[in-house]
Amino acid sequence: MERSNSDIKRLIAESYDRIAQGYLEWRAEQHKEGAEAWVSILRQHAGAQLRVLDVGCGAGIPLTKALAEISDVTGLDISAHQIDLARRNVPNARFIHGDIVDADFPPQSFDAVVGSYSFIHIPRAERQDLFRKIAGWLRPGGLLLANFGIGNMEVDYEEDLLGVPMFWSSFDSEGERSAMAAAGFELIFDKIETEIEDGQPHRWLIVLARTKRDSPATTLDTRGPVDWARRPRRLRRSHSDSPRGGGLARGTRQSAMALLVYGLRREHPPATAGT
Numbered sequence: 001m002e003r004s005n006s007d008i009k010r011l012i013a014e015s016y017d018r019i020a021q022g023y024l025e026w027r028a029e030q031h032k033e034g035a036e037a038w039v040s041i042l043r044q045h046a047g048a049q050l051r052v053l054d055v056g057c058g059a060g061i062p063l064t065k066a067l068a069e070i071s072d073v074t075g076l077d078i079s080a081h082q083i084d085l086a087r088r089n090v091p092n093a094r095f096i097h098g099d100i101v102d103a104d105f106p107p108q109s110f111d112a113v114v115g116s117y118s119f120i121h122i123p124r125a126e127r128q129d130l131f132r133k134i135a136g137w138l139r140p141g142g143l144l145l146a147n148f149g150i151g152n153m154e155v156d157y158e159e160d161l162l163g164v165p166m167f168w169s170s171f172d173s174e175g176e177r178s179a180m181a182a183a184g185f186e187l188i189f190d191k192i193e194t195e196i197e198d199g200q201p202h203r204w205l206i207v208l209a210r211t212k213r214d215s216p217a218t219t220l221d222t223r224g225p226v227d228w229a230r231r232p233r234r235l236r237r238s239h240s241d242s243p244r245g246g247g248l249a250r251g252t253r254q255s256a257m258a259l260l261v262y263g264l265r266r267e268h269p270p271a272t273a274g275t
């Protein structure tokens, strides 16, 4: 069986539909990145009363809710159940159900775009085009604040994340920066932060970037064949570098051989060494 990117998106949407409430509770237990720090970064670099797009907003807690207290927020999520919860949790924001990759907004619709633990689910081959689209939705000098995995795996699949299958994809830090730069962003800062998930350390790349005012986006020549045979036989979660691949993972990891059937198109080269 082959899985296209749209099959993967369906899998992610259905899985989050099933675990929306459970994920929210798990997230609260883990003391993951809170909303205050992100709100404060946006305030510091762009002020208040912003027009913000929250990509993969989930159930809207904590980030969408906190942003909606100071800004005009649009939340977007591929999971219908997440969007239902978000509408209830954050009545003063507007929400859109859909895949961010298919989304379309008029130019300069937003002052900031945020993505909290959401870009990790977007196949990295789609990331550069997505960054370019996001750059167009932002006003000149608009901000992108997001976190990313640094595990450098194009396909990472878990059979049992809180009882459902899940997919992630990541560059390493340098790969993520390159994709953003090629899409017309300039880095304001990036930093690697360690969080403890289910007792295991996980490192995340947090990036704040802004659209350049004058340089057109460039295109990386990143196409090349996938050498699936070189994949490790045993998967580790790519969206962080936990030594035991812990975190959300609670079930059996699928072997790399099983992922051969995914047949994802390879559009990016192996990323360079991480930081």
Ligand SMILES: C[S@@+](CC[C@H](N)C(=O)[O-])C[C@H]1O[C@@H](n2cnc3c(N)ncnc32)[C@H](O)[C@@H]1O
Pocket (backbone or CB within 6 Å): 009, 012, 013, 016, 027, 055, 056, 057, 058, 059, 060, 061, 062, 063, 076, 077, 078, 079, 082, 098, 099, 100, 101, 115, 116, 117, 118, 121, 122
């Ligand atoms: C790990 S949750 C994070 C939710 C929330 N941002 C938070 O900080 O808790 C990831 C969210 O991204 C959404 N998502 C994944 N892929 C997406 C896509 N292609 N377009 C829109 N949303 C997506 C999922 O449905 C899920 O709600």
